[in-house]
Amino acid sequence: MELETFLYHLHFDTEKVSPPDWQVDWEDAPLPYKLYRGLPEVPLTADVPLTLERRGEHLKPGLEELGHFLWYVYGLTQYSQSAFYEGKAQSIRRFVPSGGALYPNELYVYIKLEEAPEGIYHYDVAHHRLILVREGNYDFYLSRSLENGHHIPNCFCTVFVSTVFWKNFYKYNNFSYRLQGLDAGVLIGQSLEVANRMGFSSWVCYQFLDRAINHLLGLTDQDESVYAVIPLSMNQLNNYVDNNHHREKDASASELCREVPLLKHVTYNRSKRIIDYPMLRKINKASMIETTKSFVKSRKNNSREHSLGTEMILLPFNESFSYDLASICRKRHSPEIDFMIGKVSQTQLSTLLKEALSFSYQNDLDETNGNIETRVSLYGSFYNVEGVPDGAYSYDNSAHTLRKINPGDHREFLQNGLTIPNVNLYQVPLCLHVVGERGHFREEWGYRGYRIQQMEAGILVQRLLLMSNALGMGGHPLLGFDANHCDELYRIDSKGKTCLIQIPVGPYRPRAWLKGSLHS
Secondary structure, eight states: OOHHHHHHHHHHHGGOOOOOOOOOOGGGGSSOOOOOEEEEEEEOOSSOOSSSOOOTTTTTHHHHHHHHHHHHHHHOOOOEEEEEEEEEEEEEEEOOGGGGGGEEEEEEEEEETOOOOOOEEETTTTTEEEEEESSOOOOHHHHHTTGGGGGGGOOOOEEEEEEEEHHHHHGGGGGGHHHHHHHHHHHHHHHHHHHHHOOOOEEEBBBBBBBHHHHHHOTTTOOOOOOOEEEESSSOOOOOOOOGGGGSOOBBBBHHHHHOOOOEEEEEOOOOOOOOOHHHHHHHHOOOOOOOGGGOOOOOOOSSOOOOOOOOEEEOOOOOOOHHHHHHHHOOOOTTTOOOOOBBBBHHHHHHHHHHHSSSBBSBBBTTTTTGGGEEEEEEEEEETTTBBBBEEEEEETTTTTEEEEEOOOOHHHHHSSSSOOOOOSSSSSEEEEEEETTHHHHTTHHHHHHHHHHHHHHHHHHHHHHHHTTTEEEOOBBBBBHHHHHHHTGGGGGGEEEEEEEEEOOOOOOOEEEEOOOO
């Protein structure tokens, strides 16, 4: 299958992505976390605070703060057991959502702290500790591997978000590629939220020399690959710097890989029969950047088109919304059959939309000071919202207005568009859609553009989930929906746009489950 056809099927014709006779071997499922064997360990304190406080500007972060950061971003936080018609479902959860609770991502950190040797570590989620995979200072190596690598010497920690392909391929087959980008995105979104609360300045790098970074971490491209790099600093990182003025000369992945020795560590994932995934390997290879000459900035502004719909509703401007991130993380879960219809106030809707999009994060994609709305935007179908007639709308963040596109109650239309009807949308007042380019930024970043788009959608999804919970509601990300169906509802197909992910949001009843916190 050609890659363009694969991406089209992945989004618009999902039943063609995986074999029709695909069966999941549940008995041979991999662990939801990666384990290393025989490497030095650095324990992290299990005494994690119940609230996150901003660190003093002139105080250097230590290993304790890094442990708190990692636990709130991706640590094991809850064991739960839910009752279903066919029996019981047990799972170990984290604060971020994941398709099927499989958590295909792993976290690595390059740290320069006094309490531990400088080097590259894997975050061992199962034991809340760091595993040293490569010791040494790699500022110069990383500075040449990243699009904005000049930040690295000033950072106390650099976070690497990788994807282990088999961890959710075993269940979802080729459809796992779409999930992997979104899962990485919500993890990035959570990292940005926690870093901000702790007073760390962050920068997200989507453009880097893949083979060089994977080689440094000791990863085999066939099995696992880094999707994003996030430097953390106590000092403000510059909004934008032309890297051509800081890079002495262009670098290539091949040159850098020769500078450090190959690592051959032993890992364990439990599966005894790993099936090949040639399409994932093929598209991962096609998405790689081999030389710094290929780093590009997008200068297009694609998502601020609001020509559809002439009737506008000006939403109320509320005071800045504040909430306890740690408390909301502990409360958050994704309702499925638990949604119940209820009245949503215009203030709730206004706050949800404004707070979800009114943020910026520094990245290496463009020169817009981190405005995510240049690439993804929010649309929604609303029912039973105070002061907002039922209908499908686009949200204009700059004017804080809703533009009506299609009036009426669309719950039946949306329910019929579910390919996996695990949510009763008749019980959901807000059905939100993250919208982006149909071309997945192929013009700017080639096949890498697809996963960049999915990651940015995931960042926005995590913002929506946190805000909805802070407002007393719940949200459930869905990919089991007909994208063409929803594009028709919003009349965006002719505009070169498409719905990337669907998030029902609304009140919900408590679930019948047993759950226990893994917080000490």
